[in-house]
Structures are given as C-alpha cells and as structure tokens.
Amino acid sequence: MEYKKNDILTVTIEDIGNDGEGIGKVDGYTLFVKDAVIGDTVRCKIMKAKKNYAYGKLEEILIPSDIRVTPLCKFHRQCGGCQIQAMDYEAQLGFKQRKVKNNLMRIGGFSAEFLEKVMEPIVGMENPYHYRNKAQFPVGTDKEGKLITGFYAGRTHDIIANTDCALGVPENKEILESILYYMEKYHVPAYDEKTGTGLVRHVLIRKGFASGEIMVCLVVNYEGKRGKDQIGKWKGLKEELIEALAKIPGMTSISVNINTARTNVIMGDEVYTLWGKDKICDTIHVRNGEDFSLTDRGIVFRISPLSFYQVNPVQTEKLYSLALEYAGLTGEETVWDLYCGIGTISLFLAGAAKKVYGVEVIPQAIQDARENAEYNGIENAEFYVGKAEEVLPDLYEREGIRADVIVVDPPRKGCDGECLNTMLKMRPKRIVYVSCDSATLARDLKVLCDGGYELRRVRAVDQFGGSVHVEVACCLQREDKANP
Numbered sequence: 001m002e003y004k005k006n007d008i009l010t011v012t013i014e015d016i017g018n019d020g021e022g023i024g025k026v027d028g029y030t031l032f033v034k035d036a037v038i039g040d041t042v043r044c045k046i047m048k049a050k051k052n053y054a055y056g057k058l059e060e061i062l063i064p065s066d067i068r069v070t071p072l073c074k075f076h077r078q079c080g081g082c083q084i085q086a087m088d089y090e091a092q093l094g095f096k097q098r099k100v101k102n103n104l105m106r107i108g109g110f111s112a113e114f115l116e117k118v119m120e121p122i123v124g125m126e127n128p129y130h131y132r133n134k135a136q137f138p139v140g141t142d143k144e145g146k147l148i149t150g151f152y153a154g155r156t157h158d159i160i161a162n163t164d165c166a167l168g169v170p171e172n173k174e175i176l177e178s179i180l181y182y183m184e185k186y187h188v189p190a191y192d193e194k195t196g197t198g199l200v201r202h203v204l205i206r207k208g209f210a211s212g213e214i215m216v217c218l219v220v221n222y223e224g225k226r227g228k229d230q231i232g233k234w235k236g237l238k239e240e241l242i243e244a245l246a247k248i249p250g251m252t253s254i255s256v257n258i259n260t261a262r263t264n265v266i267m268g269d270e271v272y273t274l275w276g277k278d279k280i281c282d283t284i285h286v287r288n289g290e291d292f293s294l295t296d297r298g299i300v301f302r303i304s305p306l307s308f309y310q311v312n313p314v315q316t317e318k319l320y321s322l323a324l325e326y327a328g329l330t331g332e333e334t335v336w337d338l339y340c341g342i343g344t345i346s347l348f349l350a351g352a353a354k355k356v357y358g359v360e361v362i363p364q365a366i367q368d369a370r371e372n373a374e375y376n377g378i379e380n381a382e383f384y385v386g387k388a389e390e391v392l393p394d395l396y397e398r399e400g401i402r403a404d405v406i407v408v409d410p411p412r413k414g415c416d417g418e419c420l421n422t423m424l425k426m427r428p429k430r431i432v433y434v435s436c437d438s439a440t441l442a443r444d445l446k447v448l449c450d451g452g453y454e455l456r457r458v459r460a461v462d463q464f465g466g467s468v469h470v471e472v473a474c475c476l477q478r479e480d481k482a483n484p
C-alpha cells in the first residue's frame with residue numbers, strides 16, 4: 001500500500017532515529033514522526049511521501065508511551081534545541097548509549113561482544129535542566145511588530161518568543177526582559193535580517209557556575225563611531241539599561257559586540273566593555289583517576305565574549321576527569337593535545353605530565369590558552385596555532401617530535417586523515433579520543449585500530465540533556481608485546 005501527502009495514519013512508534021525522530025511501521029511502510037516517542041501510539045499526517053517511507057507530523061498522541069514525560073519547556077516541539085525533552089531522562093541516556101554502540105558497530109566494525117567488554121555505562125546528569133552556562137538569543141519582532149527574543153524554530157530563522165529556556169540559567173529571564181523593556185522605551189529597533197537594518201541582533205549571556213559571575217554582551221549592527229564612549233549612546237538606552245542590568249546579582253561584565261555583516265555568524269570581531277570587567281572567571285575541577293590533587297586546585301579560566309568555553313561545566317568536569325584517567329599519566333610523559341581550544345584539557349594534562357603541547361586552529365583561542373596557562377602558573381604547556389593535520393606532520397617531519405600520549409577532541413567532522421596518519425607514525429603509547437559525534441569517532445577509531453591500536457575503554461558522557469547529542473571518551477592502547 002502506498003500513501004500520499006496529507007493522509008492520516010495511526011502508528012505505534014517502535015524505534016528512534018539518530019536525530020530523535022520516532023520511527024514506526026504501517027503494513028511494512030516506514031514512518032518517521034518528529035516528536036513521537038518510542039512506545040507512543042500516535043495519529044500523524046503525512047507531510048512528504050516516498051515509495052517505501054514517509055515523514056509524518058504528529059497530530060495527536062492516542063496512547064502515550066511509558067517513557068513519555070511532560071517537558072519543562074512548552075516550546076520544545078517548535079524550538080530546534082531540544083529534540084527529545086518529552087522522553088524520560090533515563091530513556092534519553094539509554095538512547096544515547098545505544099546510538100554510540102550502534103555507530104561503533106556499523107561504522108567502526110567492532111563486534112557487539114567486544115563493545116560489551118569495553119563500553120562502560122553512560123555518565124548522566126544529576127539535573128538535565130538549567131545546565132547551560134551560555135546562550136545566544138536572537139532579537140527580532142513578531143507579526144504585530146512587538147520586540148521579542150527567544151530561539152529560532154528548528155531549521156528556520158523565525159524567532160519563538162521565550163525568555164525562559166529550560167536549559168539556561170534563571171537570570172536569563174530578567175536580563176532579557178530588561179533589554180526588551182528599555183529597547184521598547186527608547187524605540188531601539190531589533191535588527192532585521194532581510195533588510196540589514198535595525199540595531200540589536202543577539203544577546204549573549206554567560207555565567208560562571210563556580211564563580212557566579214555573569215556576562216551580558218549585546219551584539220549590535222552599529223555603523224557609528226567606535227570606542228567605549230561612543231558605542232551604545234543611542235537615545236538613553238545605554239545608561240538606564242546598564243543600571244538595571246548591573247543590579248542583577250553576579251553581574252560582572254556588560255559589553256557590546258559589533259556585527260554589521262549580513263551573515264548568520266552571530267558575533268563580530270570588535271567588543272567594547274560598557275560596564276564592569278572585560279572577562280568573567282570560572283573554575284573547573286578535574287580529578288585524575290583516584291588522584292584528587294588537581295581537584296583541590298582547580299583551574300581558573302578567564303572568558304571573554306568571544307572565547308570558546310564548554311557550555312555544561314558540571315559534565316565537562318566528568319568528561320575531562322575521564323580523559324585524564326584514560327591518559328594514564330605518571331608525570332614523565334610528553335603529551336600532545338590536538339584541537340585544544342582554549343587549552344581546557346591541556347592545562348589539566350599539564351598538572352600530571354612532564355610537558356604538554358596544544359594545537360588549535362583559532363588564534364584567539366590559543367591566545368586565551370596561553371593567558372590561562374600563565375594566570376594559573378602553568379609553565380609546562382606550549383601552544384601552536386594551526387590545523388592539526390598541518391602542524392603535526394610538519395613538526396614530525398622537520399623536528400621529529402614524539403609523544404607518549406596523544407589526546408584529540410575534534411569538532412563534529414572528526415580528525416583529518418593526515419592527522420591520523422601522523423599520529424600512527426608517532427606511535428604514542430596511548431591515544432585518548434574525546435568526541436562529540438560518534439559516527440566520525442567510529443570512522444576514526446577504525447583507522448587507528450587498523451594502524452596498530454586496540455580500543456580499551458569507551459564511555460559516553462551526556463553533556464546535553466534534552467537533545468540528541470552525546471560526548472564520548474575513548475582510550476586506545478598501542479598493541480605491543482612490551483606494553484601489555
């Protein structure tokens with residue numbers, strides 16, 4: 001039986017796709033239904049029909065699944081951020097564990113029995129809400145011309161008005177509402193993407209969970225004279241808004257970022273501090289296996305509006321503790337940390353190794369990494385700017401660099417082939433792979449295992465409750481008789 005657009009079908013959801021969509025079958029015909037949860041029986045309307053499958057829109061839940069819960073956020077279906085918030089958190093963790101395992105089997109070629117031995121249970125969050133320390137809210141107008149801020153609806157640039165995202169910090173609401181209030185009061189227009197006119201584009205809010213320090217940065221389409229004193233003098237907005245925001249407990253830094261480019265890129269390059277400090281601080285505590293000495297000290301990170309910083313600091317501590325444990329350092333090792341960002345992992349490795357070298361493509365991040373090293377009195381970490389797949393082979397060919405341990409934490413697309421090849425030539429004792437995409441992880445693990453490494457430990461850590469994303473840490477050991 002073939003179905004067509006607008007047909008209404010009743011289906012029981014039996015599986016979940018990698019993007020969180022429910023999957024069910026009617027007479028052997030497969031239906032993908034966004035927002036439907038495994039175990040639900042739903043009525044759906046076909047939006048797009050193909051020969052053997054179709055995409056359906058959830059119209060009504062006829063029998064709710066046992067694992068269906070009422071999400072904290074009433075916008076979770078429209079918003080592109082959370083795909084599986086309607087699923088019980090334990091079930092979300094189960095889904096993520098299976099997703100990692102399936103990718104390692106399907107793409108990595110590892111057997112189920114082998115993975116049973118090396119995979120440890122996923123590390124979940126104590127509270128899967130309000131965990132994000134950073135959010136960027138687009139500012140715009142609704143159909144009636146009223147100023148709004150919130151989130152883009154999935155795959156669009158339509159803003160859903162919501163100042164109280166369930167993943168963010170409670171302070172977001174007051175900050176955003178003050179900004180909208182004073183923008184209304186002084187008739188300050190939101191930026192309009194279609195025409196390139198208007199002023200306020202985005203609001204960036206960040207909070208140091210350990211320090212309690214808050215940063216607000218208004219991203220503006222401002223063509224006027226630059227400099228701290230000129231910026232933000234538009235019609236009284238500046239003084240009153242700053243006064244209101246500065247009263248919020250924890251407020252540490254208020255700035256503007258200038259972005260006049262007609263692109264989707266949120267931040268421009270210029271930042272001017274209007275009030276308070278240029279940077280906020282936060283401390284991360286990581287332990288090394290059973291060694292808690294690093295935890296006592298913690299490492300302080302100084303974060304500017306343009307710095308990259310992990311968004312879920314609580315789970316980051318768990319993920320990096322795992323990475324450090326997998327690195328198995330004794331204090332004698334030379335370690336390379338590839339894709340090091342602002343040096344978060346590097347600086348912890350430095351506390352347990354002889355020497356750490358970090359490599360990262362963004363110059364500003366490396367500048368932050370060097371500053372963070374200095375600020376924390378860490379002298380055995382050195383950083384290189386450049387692509388891992390260029391810097392590593394180049395230094396290997398020219399200077400014969402070596403490594404006892406290599407740590408990689410690449411973006412979603414994984415490691416470049418040239419980078420993996422050089423790692424294999426360098427023959428480190430261990431490789432620690434931290435990944436935010438288990439499909440590219442599986443592909444790269446296959447290369448490393450074909451090249452003489454054995455996968456010893458794998459553990460997923462949930463950094464993003466409510467979403468389908470999951471981080472994974474892996475430990476690989478060189479297969480070597482002298483090194484059992």
Ligand code: SAH
Nearest residue numbers: 339340341342344360361387388409410411
């Ligand atoms: N480990 C860091 C950041 C990991 S995110 C932390 O925990 O903070 C991945 C990083 O890889 C980003 O900072 C990104 O800028 C960088 N990157 C992307 N492609 C790269 C490449 N080809 N070579 C080196 N770094 C790269």
